[in-house]
Amino acid sequence: MTVAINCEETGKKLQEVFPGSVISTGKADIVVDANKLLEVAGYLKNTAGLDFDYLTFVTAVDFLDYMEIVYRLVSLKHNQSLILKTRCYDRENPVVPSVVSLWRAAYYQEREIFDLFGIKFDGHPDMRRLLLWEGFVGHPLRRDYL
Amino acid sequence: MEIIRPPVFTPQEADLAEGQLINSFYAQCTSQIPDPDRWLEEKLQRNLLLTTVDTAIAWARQRSIFPLMFGLACCAFEMIGMAASRFDVSRFGMDIFRWSPRQADLMIVAGTVTWKMAPAIRMVYDQMPEPKWVIAMGACAVSGGTFRESYSVVPGINHILPVDVYIPGCPPRPEGLIYGITQLHAKMIKGTIDNPNLSLK
Amino acid sequence: MTIRTEPFYLNIGPQHPSTHGVFRLRVTLDGEVVVGLEPIIGYLHRGIEKLAETRTYTQNIPFTDRLDYLSSMTNNLAYCMAVEKVGAVKVPERAEYLRIIFSEIMRISSHMMAVGFFLNDLGAMMTPVLYMWREREKIMDMFEMVCGQRLLYNYMRVGGVSQDLPEAFMPAVKKFLAEMPRYIDEYDQLLAQNEILLARSKGVGVLSRDTAIAIGASGPVLRASGVKWDIRKMDPYSIYDRFDFEVPTGDSGDCYDRYWVRMLEIRQSVRILEQAIAQIPAKGPICADVPQFFRPPRGEAYGYVEAPKGNIGFYIVSDGSIAPYRVHIYPPTLINITALQDMVMGWKVADLIIIFGSIDVVLGEIDR
Numbered sequence: 001m002t003v004a005i006n007c008e009e010t011g012k013k014l015q016e017v018f019p020g021s022v023i024s025t026g027k028a029d030i031v032v033d034a035n036k037l038l039e040v041a042g043y044l045k046n047t048a049g050l051d052f053d054y055l056t057f058v059t060a061v062d063f064l065d066y067m068e069i070v071y072r073l074v075s076l077k078h079n080q081s082l083i084l085k086t087r088c089y090d091r092e093n094p095v096v097p098s099v100v101s102l103w104r105a106a107y108y109q110e111r112e113i114f115d116l117f118g119i120k121f122d123g124h125p126d127m128r129r130l131l132l133w134e135g136f137v138g139h140p141l142r143r144d145y146l
Numbered sequence: 147m148e149i150i151r152p153p154v155f156t157p158q159e160a161d162l163a164e165g166q167l168i169n170s171f172y173a174q175c176t177s178q179i180p181d182p183d184r185w186l187e188e189k190l191q192r193n194l195l196l197t198t199v200d201t202a203i204a205w206a207r208q209r210s211i212f213p214l215m216f217g218l219a220c221c222a223f224e225m226i227g228m229a230a231s232r233f234d235v236s237r238f239g240m241d242i243f244r245w246s247p248r249q250a251d252l253m254i255v256a257g258t259v260t261w262k263m264a265p266a267i268r269m270v271y272d273q274m275p276e277p278k279w280v281i282a283m284g285a286c287a288v289s290g291g292t293f294r295e296s297y298s299v300v301p302g303i304n305h306i307l308p309v310d311v312y313i314p315g316c317p318p319r320p321e322g323l324i325y326g327i328t329q330l331h332a333k334m335i336k337g338t339i340d341n342p343n344l345s346l347k
Numbered sequence: 348m349t350i351r352t353e354p355f356y357l358n359i360g361p362q363h364p365s366t367h368g369v370f371r372l373r374v375t376l377d378g379e380v381v382v383g384l385e386p387i388i389g390y391l392h393r394g395i396e397k398l399a400e401t402r403t404y405t406q407n408i409p410f411t412d413r414l415d416y417l418s419s420m421t422n423n424l425a426y427c428m429a430v431e432k433v434g435a436v437k438v439p440e441r442a443e444y445l446r447i448i449f450s451e452i453m454r455i456s457s458h459m460m461a462v463g464f465f466l467n468d469l470g471a472m473m474t475p476v477l478y479m480w481r482e483r484e485k486i487m488d489m490f491e492m493v494c495g496q497r498l499l500y501n502y503m504r505v506g507g508v509s510q511d512l513p514e515a516f517m518p519a520v521k522k523f524l525a526e527m528p529r530y531i532d533e534y535d536q537l538l539a540q541n542e543i544l545l546a547r548s549k550g551v552g553v554l555s556r557d558t559a560i561a562i563g564a565s566g567p568v569l570r571a572s573g574v575k576w577d578i579r580k581m582d583p584y585s586i587y588d589r590f591d592f593e594v595p596t597g598d599s600g601d602c603y604d605r606y607w608v609r610m611l612e613i614r615q616s617v618r619i620l621e622q623a624i625a626q627i628p629a630k631g632p633i634c635a636d637v638p639q640f641f642r643p644p645r646g647e648a649y650g651y652v653e654a655p656k657g658n659i660g661f662y663i664v665s666d667g668s669i670a671p672y673r674v675h676i677y678p679p680t681l682i683n684i685t686a687l688q689d690m691v692m693g694w695k696v697a698d699l700i701i702i703f704g705s706i707d708v709v710l711g712e713i714d715r
Contacts, residue, residue: 105563
C-alpha cells in the first residue's frame, strides 16, 4: 500500500538540513520555498530511506494571490508518496527552478504549465508552448483569463 | 364554431363502396397497357436502360465513393466500426478508406476540430480533386459540441469548409453514420455533371 | 570522391494513417535512419481543464470520457475516486464490484485495440483489428445493455454507478468469459510466434529500466521494462485486494515485450472478472446518497487508477462550491512518449512507426 510519509517529521528533517526552506507542512503535503526547491528535491531523491525516484505529476494551481506548483513524488523501493508544493508570488514574470535535471518526467509537464499559466521554469532545456500554437495571446488556465 | 366531421361509414356501407370500385375495375381494365419503351426493338429492349447522362454519372458517383479517413477523435472509432464487418459499409461501395486526399472524394470529418488543426484540415480539403463532398460527423464537428465554449475549439467545421451532410450524435452510432451516407446519396443523385454539389456558382 | 550528405527533415504530419490520431513528428533523418525526433502535440487540445471549472462535479464526468476514449470507464472511475476522496464519500459494496467488473472488461477491450492497431502498423493490414473487433462488438453490446452507449459511457457517478444491471447482463458476461480464453489462444496461435512479428519487434525500441523510471512511465510500458509496479497490487484502490491475480512483466522493454505484456494482462483480466462475478452481492444500493449539487469541503485530493494505458489520475482542488476550483488531469501517455527519442534513435522510419504504435497512445489523453 503506498503510504503517504509523515510530513511533519520529514519537514523537520528538511528544516535541519536546509534551514529556512520549509514554509509549512500540512497533513499530506510540504510547502517549500521556491529558491531552495532544487536542493530539497535533490535531497529527497538521493537520500537513502527517502529515495523518491519517481515523479508522478507536476501541476500548478492559480490562487489569485499566488500560484502554487504541486509535485507528487513516489518512492518505488519503499512504496511511499509525498506531495511537495512551492509558491510563486509574482504574476508578471513568474520564475521557478526546474526539476528536469532530477526527474525527466517533468519535461513535458513543465512546458505545459508554461503554456497554460505562464510560469517559466529556470533550467528547462526547451521552454516553449506545448499545447497551444505560437502566437496565442495569454495563458488560458489563469483565473483572470476570460 | 361548427366542427366539420368527415362522413363516417358503417362497415356495410364501406364494403358496398369497395365492391362497386372492384366491379368498375373489372369492367374497364380489359386490355393490356403497352410498355413505355415499346418503340424500341425487342432485342434492344432487353439490353438497354434509358436515362439521362447526369443521372447515370451521379449514380456511378454515389455508389462508389472513396472516403478519406479523417478521424480526429472519438468519432473515428465509430467510423472504423462502420467499416468493420458488423455494420459493413462496403455493401454501399465505400470499401476502401483512402489515406491520401488526392485519391478520395468524400471527407468524413470525425472528431473535435481545434484552431491549431484547422490549417491542416483546409490544406487536406484543398488537395482533394473535384467533385468532393464533406460530411461533418459528430456533435463536435457539427457545432463544437460539449467543447464549444473552449478557447481552442472551432465551433463547427463549417467555419472552415463547406459541409454537405451533418450527422449529430456523440458519437453517432454506425447506423446513424450509414443513414447520413444514404442522405448524401440522395443529394448526389440530384447533381449534374458540372455541378455535383448542387452549389449556386 | 567524397559524397556530401546532409540531414533530411521529415514531417510526419497530423493527418497520417499511423499516428493513431492527430500527432505530429518532426524527424531528422540521415538517409533512412532516425537521428533526431521532436513530437509536436496540441492538435486536439480542447481545454477540458478550463471547462471543468465551470461545470458541477457530476457534469464533468462526460468530459472525462472523452480523454482516453478507448477506455472511458477507467477515466470515469479515476475522477469519481478523486471527488470521493475530497468529499469523504463511502461507496457501497455492490457498486464497488460493478466498478471493477466494468474496468476489467474495459481493459480487455482497450488492450485488444492496442494490439490490433500495433499489428496494423506492422503491415498486417486490418486482419488483426477485425478479428479483435469481433470481441469488441460483443463487449460494446454488453455496455450498451447497461448504460445505453457504445463508446463513451458516462456510467460512474460520485459515490457509485448510475444504473443497475439488467437481467440479460450476467448470462452475457458469463458466456463471453467462457469463450474468451479460446479467442486469446486463437490470437496467440496466429501472432505469438509469428516470424514477421518476431523479426520486426524483438530488440526494437528498447526502453531500459532506469530510463522508464526516470521519465515516470506507467502501465504496460513500465512493466515491459522490468519494473513490477501495478497500482492494483502496490496501492490497491476499490476492492482489488480481494482478488487473486498476477502482474506480468517483461525483461527487455522492446516492442515485443510490450505486446506480450498486454496479451498476458488480458488473460489476468478474465481471471479477475470470473472472481468478481462469483463474489458480487446479488442486491444492494448502487450509489451513495450524494446530493445533485455536491459541495465537498475545502481541500484537495489525487485519485488515480490503473487504466489500460497507464496510471491516469485527477488532482482536484475544491473550494467548497458546486464546481471544482481546479481539475488537473495527469495523462500517462504523454509521459510515456517522453523517451520516444531514446527509443527510436538509430532505427529506421518503418521502425519508428511500430515503436510509436507499441506505446499505445490516444491523443485525446495527451492533449486533453
